Ligand SMILES: O=C(O)C1=C[C@@H](OP(=O)(O)O)[C@@H](O)[C@H](O)C1
């Protein structure tokens with residue numbers, strides 16, 4: 438499905454409820470499989486969480502296909518490795534077969550797990566024969582994906598001897614590791630993280646059995662971008678969010694001040710309001726902690742006529758697509774000059790928007806579709822394969838319609 442966007446009118450005072458964080462949800466689903474008394478509120482409606490639920494409930498399956506869901510692939514690898522009756526093949530989309538998993542598999546093998554590669558060494562699909570794991574010390578590299586570390590942390594308290602994880606190298610996406618740690622602590626698991634050591638004690642049961650998931654800040658990023666590109670006075674409220682978020686992407690409230698967007702917390706809502714026009718001509722961000730908002734940010738900059746350099750992005754090449762290359766390809770369609778390296782992207786000029794329609798390819802990446810949508814304030818867009826958004830945000834197009842963004846004939850509610 439393609440969507441044509443042509444947005445002229447906008448917006449005051451609309452409200453949206455954003456679904457639960459997919460990162461928090463997918464952690465809790467693993468923990469719920471390990472501690473069945475756990476109850477989860479505000480579960481994510483994302484495809485990635487649906488995939489996770491299905492995988493964890495198909496006890497007799499011989500093969501599980503996680504499609505594009507990175508967290509499901511990584512978290513389920515550890516989960517099945519410690520199920521004594523499991524003998525399962527974990528596979529995914531063709532892109533998933535290009536997303537590395539060796540660092541995690543090697544760490545689990547240090548613990549005596551039985552995992553083999555079925556196609557290419559280091560990549561899914563993998564065969565996992567589960568067993569009881571008695572070892573309790575592991576060393577792991579941290580500069581490729583934080584999901585490997587979270588994956589080990591999620592099974593740690595279910596191991597008879599708990600787990601000590603020694604982290605090696607420069608940690609990428611660190612807030613996601615802290616999210617896992619804080620969630621374990623909130624549930625009453627004894628877990629701590631000091632310098633480069635994580636220590637988690639065994640727990641037969643959880644002390645707290647209810648967890649309410651905060652809504653998804655990465656999903657909120659697209660509304661930050663919309664408000665940044667909208668006229669002064671535009672405003673939208675989103676729920677359910679907390680000032681003391683576990684999600685690193687909550688930094689959006691700070692970052693978007695630079696673009697004239699004020700965030701006010703009111704009970705469980707955030708109110709985003711465009712208060713001033715952005716006076717900046719250029720901006721730099723180091724996004725090693727928050728890779729998922731890189732696409733949103735660079736598109737906001739293009740829309741506002743701000744040049745920018747985003748660094749700390751080496752992991753973007755191994756996400757749903759090579760996001761650095763995909764951004765370069767699509768931004769250049771607007772006349773942008775874009776330079777990429779292995780870990781950065783630079784937008785070098787201000788572009789002139791026109792009356793023509795620009796077609797955006799989405800590369801099977803939900804965030805390509807959602808990040809470009811706010812540019813409808815500047816240029817008519819045709820977003821190809823718009824249904825990709827369901828990986829994290831199935832109601833995205835419907836929600837844009839609710840807040841008054843208008844679409845061409847091809848618009849359909851998903
Ligand atoms: O743990 C998580 O929930 C996630 C960690 C990050 O991945 P990396 O650690 O691979 O960067 C992030 O990009 C992804 O969307 C979700």
Ligand SMILES: C=C(OP(=O)(O)O)C(=O)O
Pocket residue numbers: 505506507508509729756757804829
């Ligand atoms: C990178 C992402 O997800 P995952 O790695 O879980 O596929 C994402 O949602 O942007």
